[in-house]
Amino acid sequence: MIKFHNVSMRYPSGYEALKGVSFALSKGSFYFLTGHSGAGKTSILKLIYRAERPSGGAVLIGGRNVDQLTKKQLPLLRRSIGVIFQDYKLLYDRSVYDNVALAMEVAGQNPDHIHGQVLRTLESVGLRDYTHQNPISLSGGEQQRVAIARATVNRPSLVIADEPTGNLDREMGRRIISLFQTLHKQGTTILLVTHDIDLVKECGHPHIEMVGGEITKMPKSARLSEDS
């Protein structure tokens, strides 16, 4: 599903965020990506949905080199990935419903299909009664759930989340993780970035650890084999 071949990344400022990173995540897997601030976790996510481009190596999603996608192919890649941002990136000029519906409109879904699917997804994250509210009036946990609903309403095959529990208390963090586990059970590949080691241990899912732009620890299942 996701393969990083000796990927390095340098920002225009000269800062080297990633140094020869290699790993492979299989379809339907659930991984955590851990490390302190500046370890390169967010950079990895940005390379996956091509918000940034690698300065060396190759990033493959579903067998395709992300860096070589054309301008027409890029939206198709992004529609297959549900991205959850640390700061939610919700749109505060519209309702919860409209925020979630936008993801389906972007994907060109049938308008008749959008209404039912948005309501079902909001129901699944416990926000069915908040459809007409503006997200700004919601708590951090609720806003995170709106972000999850928006990222998953199109049933993407891959969901990546940047510190989805970073701004939440432990109990709400657990609830949010349970939503990702539900997704995982449905077959979605999940990659969650976090610096909360306790939460990772509690969940029991494998994790890849990063320090200073390099992978320092990862399970065998995530190692890139010689022939891949």
Added chain:
Amino acid sequence: MNPTPDGFSTRSLGGKKASGRKGRLAKKSVKNKRPSSVKRIKATTIEGGKDVTISKSFQLRSLQRAWNRFHAGSLSHWTTTIIIALSLTIFGAFTLLLSNANTALEQWTGDNLITVFLEENTTIHQMEEIQNRIAQNPGVDQLSVVSPAQAMGRMKNMLGSEAGLLDNLSENPLPYSIEFRLHDKKYEKTANLAFKIGTWLGVEAVSYDQQWAEKLAAVIRTFRFVGSVLTLLLLTAVALIISNTIKLTIIARRDEVEVMRFMGATDSFIKTPFIYEGVLQGLLGAIGALLLTSLLYWGADGATTELGSAFGIFIELHYLQVNQLLLIMALGIFLGLTGALISLSRFLEI
């Protein structure tokens, strides 16, 4: 909805009922394996992706949001709309002025008397031939020959008490002339016929009442040229102002653009709302311009009627024609569209 103790629904993400443990944190690792009991839902994959056409509901919503921004009273939007309205009003006023001046030229209601002065050595036979040729033209009326003596008599009548000045002339210098009137009082027809007769053998010169109209036509041509250049400059400035307003909107909504981009929105999908905003500004500006032009028209109509009655003439202004109204509307939309496109091409990196 069937909430769990932690407040979330038992319905799975993606809209299907989830099986297995719901809403609870898993205690054991699933070791990257999906439980066999979980039904695989159809996922959106890059391989299965399709190109997107923008749905009507999204277009309507974009249009509604563009309108809402106006309704909410965004200062930059209203300022731009007012500038468009004023600029198009200047264009409308020019159009109104030139259109009425043209009508005045076409509908000249004077006598439309044409006088053909003959050369000194013209024979009677040539004079008769010229008369016949003139009479063959449609709409010619009251065709008559004026002898030098008759012409001198008229001149003396015109001079009145000063007529004695002509008594000192040794001989009558006035030539034979032919006079006639044209039913069709359109300026161009009169001018064309006068020019044609002027080229005939035996004709010295042709004069007609509407020669003043030639001067008016020249003034109108100058006005049209100056008006066109001014309008072009003005509309270019307006397009740039709209472009700047859209640029500010793009900056204000960069979060929305970024979110849509990372969701997989196409260029056209992201650009559509901004284009609607530009077009809406242009359209509202054009409507404002039509209202202002109407006010100008009513004001000018009253003033010219008063002026006309003071000089004993009837002046009636007419309002813009339907095609001219449509032109102003189309210009407004075109300006909005152009401004939006300029801005999008320069400031929206997708």
